[in-house]
Amino acid sequence: MDFQAYRIFELEDGTFQRKIVTRSTDELPQGEVLIKVAYAGLNFKDALSSTGHKGITREFPHTPGVDAAGYVASSSDLQFKEGDEVLVTGYDLGMNTDGGFGQYIRVPKGWVVPLPKNLSLKESMILGTAGFTSALALWKMEKAGQSPEMGEIVITGATGGVGSMAVSIFSTAGYQVVASSGKAEEEDYLKKLGAVRREDRSYTNDESGRLLLRTQWAGALDTVGGNTLATLMKACGKNGSIAVCGLVSSHELNTTVYPFLLNGINLIGVESAETSIDVRLKLWEKLNSIWKPGHLNDISKLISLDELDDQIELILKGKTRGRVVVKHD
Numbered sequence: 227m228d229f230q231a232y233r234i235f236e237l238e239d240g241t242f243q244r245k246i247v248t249r250s251t252d253e254l255p256q257g258e259v260l261i262k263v264a265y266a267g268l269n270f271k272d273a274l275s276s277t278g279h280k281g282i283t284r285e286f287p288h289t290p291g292v293d294a295a296g297y298v299a300s301s302s303d304l305q306f307k308e309g310d311e312v313l314v315t316g317y318d319l320g321m322n323t324d325g326g327f328g329q330y331i332r333v334p335k336g337w338v339v340p341l342p343k344n345l346s347l348k349e350s351m352i353l354g355t356a357g358f359t360s361a362l363a364l365w366k367m368e369k370a371g372q373s374p375e376m377g378e379i380v381i382t383g384a385t386g387g388v389g390s391m392a393v394s395i396f397s398t399a400g401y402q403v404v405a406s407s408g409k410a411e412e413e414d415y416l417k418k419l420g421a422v423r424r425e426d427r428s429y430t431n432d433e434s435g436r437l438l439l440r441t442q443w444a445g446a447l448d449t450v451g452g453n454t455l456a457t458l459m460k461a462c463g464k465n466g467s468i469a470v471c472g473l474v475s476s477h478e479l480n481t482t483v484y485p486f487l488l489n490g491i492n493l494i495g496v497e498s499a500e501t502s503i504d505v506r507l508k509l510w511e512k513l514n515s516i517w518k519p520g521h522l523n524d525i526s527k528l529i530s531l532d533e534l535d536d537q538i539e540l541i542l543k544g545k546t547r548g549r550v551v552v553k554h555d
């Protein structure tokens with residue numbers, strides 16, 4: 227079966243070229259489940275893969291797209307049958323396994339999640355890895371004792387994919403969310419998602435050199451890293467949790483033990499891609515019910531495959547808002 231895919235090619239001079247090509251399902255990797263992709267999410271990781279980042283994708287040509295949702299076209303495993311609505315996020319999809327920017331994917335059965343009944347395929351991709359990562363962070367924070375009564379939660383990179391989802395999901399779960407964002411013009415958008423207010427990026431970028439700051443928040447989800455993450459730790463209240471989700475500014479963390487020793491904070495690692503299927507099913511059920519944001523369509527922009535190039539450039543510059551979702555024909 228022929229289909230269209232957005233492929234990245236490595237040229238002899240070491241540069242990378244992106245183009246839409248026709249492929250055959252025979253060329254897809256081994257796996258029990260062949261899926262006709264209806265929607266795919268665009269993530270920061272996909273943008274890195276599309277520029278030839280070898281830390282994400284070792285070998286080219288390659289089809290990025292870590293999130294995909296659609297219909298089972300065929301399955302050699304009895305758990306899935308033709309026509310079933312399913313989604314796949316993470317594992318190796320879009321990294322070194324051909325991903326959702328192609329109209330078909332073939333994956334191992336263990337990666338496939340049945341579409342939760344209160345979500346449409348499109349909604350599941352608006353959520354995608356960004357929503358799933360936010361849910362994983364919230365789940366881990368609550369396991370460490372976080373609760374809405376403790377006070378405000380800061381979300382950094384708030385207009386981004388993970389940020390927008392986190393603002394929505396944490397506020398849906400009952401938290402007072404402060405959105406830290408460099409985009410002053412997006413204040414109304416962030417409030418619509420559920421934030422109580424927007425703060426500039428400087429709010430979470432302390433340059434005083436002090437080892438601890440007065441308490442300013444009860445916990446945080448950070449997508450930025452570097453001094454932002456260090457600041458979040460220094461001003462976090464007693465026993466609060468900071469979920470470490472991203473590194474859009476820096477992979478470094480220069481801190482001291484004081485936030486741990488004097489305030490008992492928890493620094494929580496969030497790794498969504500390899501999350502076990504049991505936890506995945508549990509979190510998708512929460513996203514299907516009590517954590518499902520009421521305004522998913524406001525967080526997303528729907529594009530076609532041939533608009534991907536422009537959106538990849540924008541996400542690399544931190545200029546997208548919310549989630550970008552590719553609709554396949």
Ligand SMILES: NC(=O)c1ccc[n+]([C@@H]2O[C@H](COP(=O)([O-])OP(=O)(O)OC[C@H]3O[C@@H](n4cnc5c(N)ncnc54)[C@H](OP(=O)(O)O)[C@@H]3O)[C@@H](O)[C@H]2O)c1
Pocket residue numbers: 268269270271355356359382383384385386387388389406407408409427449450470471472473474475496497498499541542543544545546548
């Ligand atoms: N741990 C996991 O499992 C997991 C899963 C998914 C993503 N991630 C990571 O999470 C991060 C965000 O991913 P995403 O897909 O949400 O990306 P995104 O849509 O590009 O969002 C990133 C946001 O960060 C802010 N930002 C950009 N550059 C910045 C800078 N230099 N300093 C401070 N803020 C900056 C911008 O928001 P404002 O303009 O509103 O400030 C931007 O919209 C990435 O590092 C990604 O790799 C991790």
